[in-house]
Amino acid sequence: MYYINGEWYESDQKEQVKNPATLEVIDTISLCGKEETKQAIEAAKEAFQTWGKTTGNERSAYLFEVVRLMKERIEELAQIITLENGKPLPDAKREVLGAISYLDWYAEEAKRIYGDVLPSSHKDKQLMVIRQPVGVCGAITPWNFPLSMITRKIAPALAAGCTVVLKPALETPLSAIKVFECFHEAKVPKGVVNLVIGPAEEIGKELTSSPDVRKLTFTGSTAIGKKLMRDSADTMKKVSMELGGHAPYIVFEDADLDLAVEGVLLSKFKNSGQTCISTNRVYVQESIADEFAQKLAEQASKLKIGDGLEKGTDVGPLINEKSLEKMKSQVEDAVKHDAKVVHGGNVYKYEKGNGYFFEPTVLLHATDDMQIATEETFGPIAPVFTFKDEDEVVERANHKTYGLAAYCYTKNLGRGMRMMKELEFGIIGINDPAPIVIQAPFGGIKESGMGKEGGKYGLEEYLEEKFVSIYEN
Structure with a gap:
């Protein structure tokens, strides 16, 4: 099913959704394409004329109602995530709670969109800046966090007064359908949120080429992000891109070794390593490298592999065969x-x-x-590199292309402060393998993206500033 202007639709074009753990068919969904995307954009454009003028309190109330409905469905939503994505059920539940938290946060932020009064350089003028919603937003979300990535984009957009046309990944459309059912039940006005499920290139082209879409937000690979930016250039859209990462994880000889090993387990093997901020390169100081690798291997051997619905599963499947082949290739290359x-x-x-x-x-x-030193892995492989000193590891850790997340383990406060400044990444975890919180900005630098999600920073991506000068005469 897809959802346009407050109505659910089906089509003759179907797609099977399979469980990556068993390859069993979970469901069959209807696909849409170019014409339906145009209809969704038109519906969002029409709805913006009203939604963009509602008060923050009104928008907040709708978002809180979606929060209430999703809280009633936590178990159901988690089951759907695990079935179509494969991640262990406890991790899926945490994702659902995170998704709800974004809606909850921005329900509050909707009431806190402030302007500025500027000091005037002329005695007979009043100067001010007002902030208004950008307009219709196109949102394209990935499969690795099929629920939370949706609310992380829709929540600030709606809070700001924008309307949305969302395209989820074809691998995981069921989570999107379930969250849109909540929007529908919450009686969010027709056209404010629209869901289009279908071929990425066909739908993406309509979102990027339409002059009525004033903002595009995307989470995915750097290569696709660049293409979407190029395609958006003709209409000069506002864009925010959360793209690929190649996170270094640096362990100095003064670090708490057990804590550092535990951090790699969390950062590298959760969601089978299919996370953009997941550790890609583990740099360990020479004097402790062998001990660290043995400790990490010992802990990795205890992880239970299996279907995410099975009790006790730590590591679920990869999303598809292509990902599996990439893991094989990277290991073979490393061994060579x-x-x-x-x-x-x-x-x-x-x-x-x-x-x-x-x-x-x-x-x-x-x-x-090695391939693994430069290619984003997106899988459960932890390569251990060695280094001699701080200067060397900083130079090697600072990837020439990627700049999303980096991690550093040390008990030396001064070193931690230096690493915070020297590492060229948008997110830094010092002795912290899970630095992501809702109130903080999430996003990278260099080719890992532009714009931020989360906190007040995420709201600003859906607003534009208008300067007003009033002559008192």
Whole structure:
């Protein structure tokens, strides 16, 4: 199903949604395309004429009602995430709670859109800046967090007074349908939120080419982000892009080793490593590298692999066969370059299905000439590199292309402060493998994106400033 102007529709064009753990068909959905996307944009444009003029309190009330409805469906929403994405059910529940939290946060922020009164340089003028919603927003979300990525974009857009046309990933459309059911039940006015499910290129082209879409927000690969930016240039849209990452994870010899190992387990193997801020390169000081790798391998060996619906599962499947082949390729390349497989390194044969499982993998003696040193892994492989000193690791950690997240473990306060300044990334975790919170800005620098999501910063992406000068005469 897809959702346009407050109505659900079906089409003759169908797509199967499969569980990546078992390859069983979960559901069959209707797809739409170019014409339906045009209708959705038109509906959003018409709705903006009213929604953009509502008060913050009115918009807040609608968002709070969606929060209430989603809280009643936490178990159902988590089950859907696990079925179509594969992540363990406890992780899916945390995602649902995070998704709800974004709606809850921006329900409050809707009432706090302020302007400015400027000091005048002329005695007979009053100067001010007002902030108004951008207009119709196109949103394109990924499969790795199929629910929270939707609310992280829709919540600030609606709070600001914008209307939305959203396209979710084809791998995980069911989560989007469920959250839009909540918007529908909350009686959000027709056309304010619209859901289009179909071919990425066809729908994306309509969103980028339409002059009625004034803002585009996207989470996904850097290559696709660049294409969307190029396609949006003709209409000079406002864009925010949360793109690829290649996070370094630096462990100095003075660090709490057990804490650092625990951090890698969380950052690298949660969601099977399919997270844009997931650790990609583990840099460990030479004197502790062997001990660290052994400790990490020991802990990785305890992780249970399996269907996310099974109790106790720590690591679920990858999303598809292409991802599985990439894991195999990166390990094979690393071994050719003399890396040592300390643990894992193989496709995992799941006894209850034919899903896309790969063993949590620890590699030692990783070097900068390996594929894994430059290609975003997006899977459960932790390559351990070694370094001699602070200057060396900073130079190697600062990726020439990516700049999303970085992590550093040390007990030295001065070193932690220096690393905070020297690492060229939008998000820094010092002794913290999970630095993401709703009230903080989320986003990268360099080719990892532009614009921020979260907190007051995420709201600003959906507003534009208008300067007003009043001559008193």
